[in-house]
Amino acid sequence: MAGAAMSETDGMMPLIRSALSALPQPAGLPPREPDTAFPATPPARVIVGAYLRALRRSRGLSQDAVSRRVHCSMETLARTETAGRKPSEHLVSALLRVYQVKNPAEIDAVQQLVLRVDGRNHVIDDKAGYGLRLAACEAVADSLCVHAQHVIPPIVQTAAYTAALHRSRRPPAPRALGPRADRTVLVLLDETVLTRPVAGPAVMDAQITHLLHVIKDGIADVRVLPLGSGCFAPRRQITELLFRRGEQRLFIEEAAGAAYSSGPQHGQDASTRLDTAQALAAGPDASWQMLQSARRRFHDQGAP
Numbered sequence: 001m002a003g004a005a006m007s008e009t010d011g012m013m014p015l016i017r018s019a020l021s022a023l024p025q026p027a028g029l030p031p032r033e034p035d036t037a038f039p040a041t042p043p044a045r046v047i048v049g050a051y052l053r054a055l056r057r058s059r060g061l062s063q064d065a066v067s068r069r070v071h072c073s074m075e076t077l078a079r080t081e082t083a084g085r086k087p088s089e090h091l092v093s094a095l096l097r098v099y100q101v102k103n104p105a106e107i108d109a110v111q112q113l114v115l116r117v118d119g120r121n122h123v124i125d126d127k128a129g130y131g132l133r134l135a136a137c138e139a140v141a142d143s144l145c146v147h148a149q150h151v152i153p154p155i156v157q158t159a160a161y162t163a164a165l166h167r168s169r170r171p172p173a174p175r176a177l178g179p180r181a182d183r184t185v186l187v188l189l190d191e192t193v194l195t196r197p198v199a200g201p202a203v204m205d206a207q208i209t210h211l212l213h214v215i216k217d218g219i220a221d222v223r224v225l226p227l228g229s230g231c232f233a234p235r236r237q238i239t240e241l242l243f244r245r246g247e248q249r250l251f252i253e254e255a256a257g258a259a260y261s262s263g264p265q266h267g268q269d270a271s272t273r274l275d276t277a278q279a280l281a282a283g284p285d286a287s288w289q290m291l292q293s294a295r296r297r298f299h300d301q302g303a304p
Contacts, residue, residue: 040263053081054136126257164199185220194294201302223281
């Protein structure tokens with residue numbers, strides 16, 4: 001039955017795309033045009049570049065200092081970090097040594113991605129350290145749009161909420177975003193997410209309060225899809241990341257790992273689902289009120 005429903009939805013995609021084509025896009029996103037709106041930059045190249053850039057910054061090193069230590073030009077390092085060139089296995093190995101990455105499994109996972117930096121527009125990263133690489137992509141992206149149906153997205157989670165979700169295993173690497181003036185972030189939440197009591201009322205009260213601060217501080221625009229809005233997005237969280245002002249665009253589906261895709265073949269359907277969620281979401285004021293109501297409900301449930 002579920003398979004039949006999904007097939008019916010997929011068959012409606014051309015009509016949905018047509019109906020949504022005139023919708024305004026979130027600030028920072030370029031208009032979606034066939035092919036050119038979905039550049040086919042190999043996802044593995046973007047992942048490796050963002051990860052290396054994040055490692056360098058976390059060590060407090062400049063591109064000039066690192067390029068001298070690995071004996072490459074600063075231009076080569078810069079283009080590697082921004083996916084402007086194919087990284088070599090030798091260069092990546094040298095950089096990982098400079099950044100003191102010592103976990104053999106994590107090193108092997110990165111080298112496996114290096115082997116897939118050409119020609120593949122779909123790649124699954126579920127090996128050691130995948131959360132760090134995903135967090136790196138999110139941190140350097142110019143624009144993010146995420147739709148979540150079941151849990152608060154990691155980029156706006158509190159530490160307590162994250163710990164509650166992963167209480168049976170080691171919590172993943174933190175992915176919460178901080179403020180950045182040159183980045184746009186749109187979070188689309190199904191209202192069911194605001195009714196699910198993850199770890200009890202106190203944790204949910206604090207989590208929704210955090211969402212309100214995220215909006216107030218300009219970190220992200222959070223919109224809520226009301227119950228019964230009929231959004232048909234898949235169960236997995238879908239995220240769109242833009243880099244270099246739209247020259248590179250990745251779509252990510254998360255489960256036990258992260259599936260990255262690029263190009264029109266993979267991007268069009270994911271983009272349509274995000275556009276649909278955006279069209280069905282309440283406006284800023286109504287979303288704020290829905291968040292406030294959910295926070296009060298959990299606050300009252302936790303009151304002695």
